[in-house]
Amino acid sequence: MTSAVTQRRRQSKYLAFLIPVGAVVAALLIGAIMLVTLGANPLEGFQALLKGAFGSKDALIATALKATPLLFVGVGITIAFRANVINIGGEGQMVAGGLLATLTALTLPDLSAWIMLPAVLIAGLVGGAMWGAVPGALKAYFGVNEILSTIMLNVVAVQLMNYLLRGPLIDPGELERGTRIPQTARLQEGADLPLLFGDGRFHIGPLVAVLAAIAAYILLWRTPLGYRLRAVGLNPDASKYAGIPVKRTIVLALTFSGAMAGLAGAVLVFGSESHRMVTDGSTAGFTGSAGFNGIVAALFGGLHPIWTIPASFLFGGLLVGGNAMQRAVQVPSALILALNGLVVVFVVATDRYRKRMLARDVRVDAPEPLASASNSPPTGGPEPPGEKDAS
Amino acid sequence: MLEMRAITKRFPGVLANDRVDFDLRAGEVHTLLGENGAGKSTLMKILYGLYQPDEGEILLNGSPVEIHSPTDAIDLNVGMIHQHFMMVESLTVAENVALGLPSNRGFRTDLDAVSERITELGTRYGLKIDPSATVWQLSVGQKQRVEIIKALFRDANLLILDEPTAVLTPQEVDQLFKTLRQMTEDGRGLIFISHKLHEVLALSDRITVLRQGRITGQVPVEGATRESLARMMVGREVKLAPDKPAVEPGRxxxxxxxxxxxxxxxxxxxxxxxxxxxxxxxxxxxxxxxxxxxxxxxxxxxxxxxxxxxxxxxxxxxxxxxxxxxxxxxxxxxxxxxxxxxxxxxxxxxxxxxxxxxxxxxxxxxxxxxxxxxxxxxxxxxxxxxxxxxxxxxxxxxxxxxxxxxxxxxxxxxxxxxxxxxxxxxxxxxxxxxxxxxxxxxxxxxxxxxxxxxxxxxxxxxxxxxxxxxxxxxxxxxxxxxxxxxxxxxxxxxxxxxxxxxxxxx
Known part of the structure; x- marks a missing residue:
């Protein structure tokens, strides 16, 4: 490889990294225009946003906690998307994980944290995994589009949660007082996530999420199972030909993906300051839309579990800082949602350019004028140099 | 009728054509032979206006021409049959042929006249086709006939055929070669791109071999053999059939x-x-x-x-x-x-x-x-x-x-x-x-x-x-x-x- 090619390759890698960053900047610029039209000073607003997200120890802790469910879901998304399975069911899987973990804590007698903590986290994993496995099996064995089935299962999960939290699982105290807030009683202390740094809120959730990201990285690139997930995602025909059980692998992809989201649900319940499962009747009331925002964090992280860590932190910061901005420049809270939406749109819309950048460098250092295979997949790139006289 | 002089084309990191000279006389088949990536397609894309040469000039019938697009090429009566067919599958043969051509009737199509001419060309060159058939219903060989008719319809005197036999059965290849010979007898010039050696020997009058963007041989078909052509393509002696030690087959x-x-x-x-x-x-x-x-x-x-x-x-x-x-x-x-x-x-x-x-x-x-x-x-x-x-x-x-x-x-x-x-x-x-x-x-x-x-x-x-x-x-x-x-x-x-x-x- 010549040094010029190496250099070009490196440049193209930088560019690929800069594209999502540029997308965020572009979204913020449009946000600035929106702030101006609302009569607010955008500089002041964004300053408040930054300060609110990253400006103090408190801000950083709030951001890390906000980022935690995004990271769990995002890690699950990388696993699913690598297997070319589109999981839009993070919301429902979080709810399922949260519910099963809550049921576990309510069912088991008071036990020490050494038993309870793993028990509820595993229950969360299992709940989410089940909620992922169902659309996985529907896709693999019955050809049901997973985008539709995962979205539909979000609806099922939220209704199930509403029923349980308003009915069988409702805090008896709510019934006595007649307030009937849909929430459980305070769950047993053995299941509380341990706190760190002597802070009243900062629990081990963020650390578990980072560990999950590392585990997913190892799974995808260091184990035969991860190899199969990626192989099936890139070329199911070749995978089948080589003897890889394609259908089972698709089910597994959604199962793992759901398990990660389920873990997010369990962490939300047992890391919450009230130590109970609460809803306001919508999914977002419990999840804070992390099941959707996690997808964006994963895309922003290039569908790489490790890069999803900083990506989630950034989006967590945007969510936390958005509230600070709202208070500082007195803009409606809807603006923060719009700003988040803009970031999502820009990141997703520019993702193909990022991919193209990464694909291009591979072609630059092709040893010979390009492969002649007539059925090579479309790359979206420009006409490669050399010939295409395949037979 | 055609002269390409010292054509050079560079792509990043690749010299696709290095001072290539190529010419074509009326009434002959001149084959371009070479491995994948040798520069055959690049040269022909330059002739058809899809690429611009970095250096060199093109002369048609003695006068220098600049071909900036396929439209220019068609105006100069240059036609190209691509390896992959360029047709609208849901339209009929006549509609595909008429596509992009001005009609005698202004805004209205004149498909009857087109159909008539298709039948006429078909009879003359052995390209039997029903002008009212929808393209997706046609076999691969029939689709290729439509492509050739399209070029003839536009009065192509110089026709480039990019690996036309790759998708055909042996019988269809024979039929195609008959058609092509009929066309050369009418004074058209054909450029044939292929790497199937026996077809090249069967059809060509002259053969130009390219390797890594350079001409490594320009020979008349008389005296050329598969081995000599393969040597020019690869640059060394090539065994077209491997040595086979005797092995006694078992169960x-x-x-x-x-x-x-x-x-x-x-x-x-x-x-x-x-x-x-x-x-x-x-x-x-x-x-x-x-x-x-x-x-x-x-x-x-x-x-x-x-x-x-x-x-x-x-x-x-x-x-x-x-x-x-x-x-x-x-x-x-x-x-x-x-x-x-x-x-x-x-x-x-x-x-x-x-x-x-x-x-x-x-x-x-x-x-x-x-x-x-x-x-x-x-x-x-x-x-x-x-x-x-x-x-x-x-x-x-x-x-x-x-x-x-x-x-x-x-x-x-x-x-x-x-x-x-x-x-x-x-x-x-x-x-x-x-x-x-x-x-x-x-x-x-x-x-x-x-x-x-x-x-x-x-x-x-x-x-x-x-x-x-x-x-x-x-x-x-x-x-x-x-x-x-x-x-x-x-x-x-x-x-x-x-x-x-x-x-x-x-």
């Missing part, structure tokens, strides 16, 4: 018994087919594409379910089993579509070599990949099978077709299989790589492997086979000995004519 290792398989359209693509391949022999299946070869190979490999019949590898019936089970029984399979099935384009060379064995020791230790062992293993295979790749971490799709094929072969042969099925092992592969692949297949006979080679290329069938089975409409028409048969005999059987004698049957 049958692959037995197919009354196998019936449905094709994609639900018809019976393979009909009660019987076949036996013995240890240490290469059995070649010859046949026109679409006679059940692909379905048969896919069924052996477990990619397609048979409706009835049995496939024995040694004594295990693998019919209808999963690909993993069939591989465990001893099958290796080089599939027809190397990018579709044979490899994962976005995976690295190293990862692709692991496609089948990725969960086995020694590549996996304690549930994790042992990259040290994997790297060593792939480096060894890459070296042993002469796969040209800059690194082991290069993605497969950035390799040339020949090197991808060598990569797949390396993976499939390295496990010393009991049975090896190779579908179109050298299709679209350059001569050097094809030579190497043939050598490895022949060598594999000494390992007691039963080898089934499926090929549409009769040259390849003759070069490799110990026995030749001819397939027609899903059945074996006959079994012949390559030493005593002839192309004509096989050609007849490929067309469905039963052999008169069955004395060659083993």
């Amino acid at each position: 049958p290792r692959l037995r197919i018994e009354s196998l019936t398989v449905l094709g994609d359209r639900g018809d019976e693509a393979v009909r009660s087919l019987n076949l036996e391949v013995r240890a240490g022999e290469i059995l070649s299946i010859a046949g026109v594409s679409g006679n059940g070869q692909r379905e048969m190979a896919e069924t052996i490999g477990g990619l397609r379910q048979p409706t009835s019949g049995a496939i024995f590898i040694d004594d295990t019936d693998v019919a209808g089993k999963t690909p993993a089970e069939i591989r465990a029984a001893g099958l290796s399979y080089v599939p027809e579509g190397r990018m579709k099935n044979g490899c994962i384009g976005a995976f690295t060379v190293s990862e692709n070599l692991l496609l089948v064995d990725h969960q086995k020791a020694p590549y996996v230790k304690w549930g994790l990949f042992d990259f040290g062992v994997i790297k060593e293993h792939s480096a060894q295979l890459v070296k042993q099978y002469a796969v040209k790749t800059p690194t082991l971490d290069t993605t497969a799709r950035s390799l040339s077709g020949g090197n991808i094929q060598k990569l797949i072969l390396a993976r499939e042969i390295s496990g010393t299989p009991k049975v090896l099925v190779a579908s179109q092992p050298t299709r679209g592969v350059d001569i050097g790589a094809a030579e190497y692949i043939h050598k490895r297949l022949v060598e594999q006979r000494t390992e007691d492997t039963a080898i089934l080679v499926i090929s549409e290329d009769l040259d390849e069938v003759f070069a490799l086979a110990d026995r030749i089975a001819v397939i027609y409409e899903g059945q074996i028409m006959g079994m012949v000995d390559p030493a005593t048969t002839s192309r004509e005999e096989i050609g007849l059987m490929m067309a469905g004519v039963h052999p008169e004698t069955t004395s060659d049957r083993p």
Whole structure:
């Protein structure tokens, strides 16, 4: 490889990294225009946003906690998307994980944290995994589009949660007082996530999420199972030909993906300051839309579990800082949602350019004028140099 | 009628055409011959206005011209028949021909006049076609006729044909060549691009050979041989048929018994087919594409379910089993579509070599990949099978077709299989790589492997086979000995004519 090619390759890698960053900047610029039209000073607003997200120890802790469910879901998304399975069911899987973990804590007698903590986290994993496995099996064995089935299962999960939290699982105290807030009683202390740094809120959730990201990285690139997930995602025909059980692998992809989201649900319940499962009747009331925002964090992280860590932190910061901005420049809270939406749109819309950048460098250092295979997949790139006289 | 002088075209990192001189006289077929990537298509795209040359000039009928787009080329009566057809599938033949042309009736189409002219051209050049037929209903050969008519309709005097025979049956090729000769008799000039040597010798008046962007030979067809042309293409002596040490075939290792398989359209693509391949022999299946070869190979490999019949590898019936089970029984399979099935384009060379064995020791230790062992293993295979790749971490799709094929072969042969099925092992592969692949297949006979080679290329069938089975409409028409048969005999059987004698049957 010549040094010029190496250099070009490196440049193209930088560019690929800069594209999502540029997308965020572009979204913020449009946000600035929106702030101006609302009569607010955008500089002041964004300053408040930054300060609110990253400006103090408190801000950083709030951001890390906000980022935690995004990271769990995002890690699950990388696993699913690598297997070319589109999981839009993070919301429902979080709810399922949260519910099963809550049921576990309510069912088991008071036990020490050494038993309870793993028990509820595993229950969360299992709940989410089940909620992922169902659309996985529907896709693999019955050809049901997973985008539709995962979205539909979000609806099922939220209704199930509403029923349980308003009915069988409702805090008896709510019934006595007649307030009937849909929430459980305070769950047993053995299941509380341990706190760190002597802070009243900062629990081990963020650390578990980072560990999950590392585990997913190892799974995808260091184990035969991860190899199969990626192989099936890139070329199911070749995978089948080589003897890889394609259908089972698709089910597994959604199962793992759901398990990660389920873990997010369990962490939300047992890391919450009230130590109970609460809803306001919508999914977002419990999840804070992390099941959707996690997808964006994963895309922003290039569908790489490790890069999803900083990506989630950034989006967590945007969510936390958005509230600070709202208070500082007195803009409606809807603006923060719009700003988040803009970031999502820009990141997703520019993702193909990022991919193209990464694909291009591979072609630059092709040893010979390009492969002649007539059925090579479309790359979206420009006409490669050399010939295409395949037979 | 055409002169291209000192044409030079550079792409980043590649000199695609290096001071190439090329000329064409009226009434002749001038062939451009060369391996993939030699610069043939680049030169023709320059002539057709798709690329601009960096240096050099083009003269048409003595006067210099600048061709900036295909529209310019068409105005200069230059036509091009692309390898991939450029038609609107849902329109009729006449509509496709008329597409983009001004009508005599202003805004209204004048399809009747177009149809009349299509029929007229068709009769004259033996391009029979129904102008009112919808394009998607046509066979590949018929679609090509429409493409030629399109060019003739636009009064192309100079016609570029980019590998026009790649998709045709032998009969269609004969028909095409008749048409082309008729066109040269009318004073048109043809530029023929191909790498099928016997076709080049059959059709051309002159042959220009390109290698790595340079002309390595410009010869009249008289005196040229396949060997001399191959030498100019590759730059060294090439063995078009590998040396075959005698190997005494052993017991049958692959037995197919009354196998019936449905094709994609639900018809019976393979009909009660019987076949036996013995240890240490290469059995070649010859046949026109679409006679059940692909379905048969896919069924052996477990990619397609048979409706009835049995496939024995040694004594295990693998019919209808999963690909993993069939591989465990001893099958290796080089599939027809190397990018579709044979490899994962976005995976690295190293990862692709692991496609089948990725969960086995020694590549996996304690549930994790042992990259040290994997790297060593792939480096060894890459070296042993002469796969040209800059690194082991290069993605497969950035390799040339020949090197991808060598990569797949390396993976499939390295496990010393009991049975090896190779579908179109050298299709679209350059001569050097094809030579190497043939050598490895022949060598594999000494390992007691039963080898089934499926090929549409009769040259390849003759070069490799110990026995030749001819397939027609899903059945074996006959079994012949390559030493005593002839192309004509096989050609007849490929067309469905039963052999008169069955004395060659083993």
